[in-house]
Amino acid sequence: MIKTVTVVGATGAVGRIIIRLLEERRFQAEKFRFLASKRSAGKTIEFRGEPHTIEELTHDAFAPDELVIASTPDDIAAEYLPHAIEAGSRVIDESGYWRMNPDVALVVPEINPQAALDAKGIIASPNCSTTQMVLALKPLHDAAKVTRVIVSTYQAVSGAGLQGTADLEEGSRAHLAGQAYTYEAFAFPIAFNAIPQIGSFKDDGYTSEELKMVRETRKILGDESLQINATCVRIPVANCHSETITVETERPVSPEEARELFSNFPGLEVMDDLSTDLYPMPATCTDRDGVYIGRIRRDISHPNGLSFWCVSDNLRKGAATNAVQIAELLSKSS
Numbered sequence: 001m002i003k004t005v006t007v008v009g010a011t012g013a014v015g016r017i018i019i020r021l022l023e024e025r026r027f028q029a030e031k032f033r034f035l036a037s038k039r040s041a042g043k044t045i046e047f048r049g050e051p052h053t054i055e056e057l058t059h060d061a062f063a064p065d066e067l068v069i070a071s072t073p074d075d076i077a078a079e080y081l082p083h084a085i086e087a088g089s090r091v092i093d094e095s096g097y098w099r100m101n102p103d104v105a106l107v108v109p110e111i112n113p114q115a116a117l118d119a120k121g122i123i124a125s126p127n128c129s130t131t132q133m134v135l136a137l138k139p140l141h142d143a144a145k146v147t148r149v150i151v152s153t154y155q156a157v158s159g160a161g162l163q164g165t166a167d168l169e170e171g172s173r174a175h176l177a178g179q180a181y182t183y184e185a186f187a188f189p190i191a192f193n194a195i196p197q198i199g200s201f202k203d204d205g206y207t208s209e210e211l212k213m214v215r216e217t218r219k220i221l222g223d224e225s226l227q228i229n230a231t232c233v234r235i236p237v238a239n240c241h242s243e244t245i246t247v248e249t250e251r252p253v254s255p256e257e258a259r260e261l262f263s264n265f266p267g268l269e270v271m272d273d274l275s276t277d278l279y280p281m282p283a284t285c286t287d288r289d290g291v292y293i294g295r296i297r298r299d300i301s302h303p304n305g306l307s308f309w310c311v312s313d314n315l316r317k318g319a320a321t322n323a324v325q326i327a328e329l330l331s332k333s334s
């Protein structure tokens, strides 16, 4: 059994869900520790009906043989997590900082569990928009080799943290009341709007969020030849990212075959019945752990094309659930 599980970033949007999942999924460990910034240190957190004092995240906060699950901003992950590895802990990191480091395993347990088991250092969990797409791509890739992906995202404000959620709620109220509101998590009003920029602009006019979808997907699938064109958009939805995905495969995949492939792949659930207007939506997928697929149809513009709609809770499978599943994997093998 794991001796100690240490949650870093315990008070953040994802950290809170990691703690809930450790409770819900009855994760076995002798001891649980909760670390956060100096601001939260000393406050208490309720875990399995008991109050636990939040400890301050410092360079020497880690002990040997801990399983650290971290969800922090990139700069914090860059600074503190190497100290956990040096102390002899295993680390699962939710931040974007370590994912593309060649020495770091980037893991979705349903796709590449062995990478987590073989990892010597940090194990990274992918960006939320990548995780749901790569899970949907994997069975298609195995069956018919995906050669090209065109994806557009419709991303919830919870992806921008607790302040993102506060901005949507307070900004909407202010908008309806005709009052001014100063947004903190977004450069533009998110209430009654759509913002076609998530992250910062990088090469060729693509944003960091869009390039994450390209690079992380290739790394997880182990296929650098895969062509991906992503457009990431923030929309005024509280929780769950949605994606329209069109793929080209080496041979045609019919909607019936795709439905079968998706249905048989762990972590994916098909919600696709046009006769009853059944398709996944943020409102029906929030607080759930799967990746949900609907609107599966032939791409009428290409003989080897297939289009579908994909929704997942960005804080759960897109972040906390994936991290806790990696922890479960490590726990089973220890």
Ligand code: 2RA
Pocket (backbone or CB within 6 Å): 127, 128, 129, 155, 156, 158, 159, 160, 198, 209, 314
């Ligand atoms: C977002 N993907 O939705 C980011 C969070 N990691 O902003």
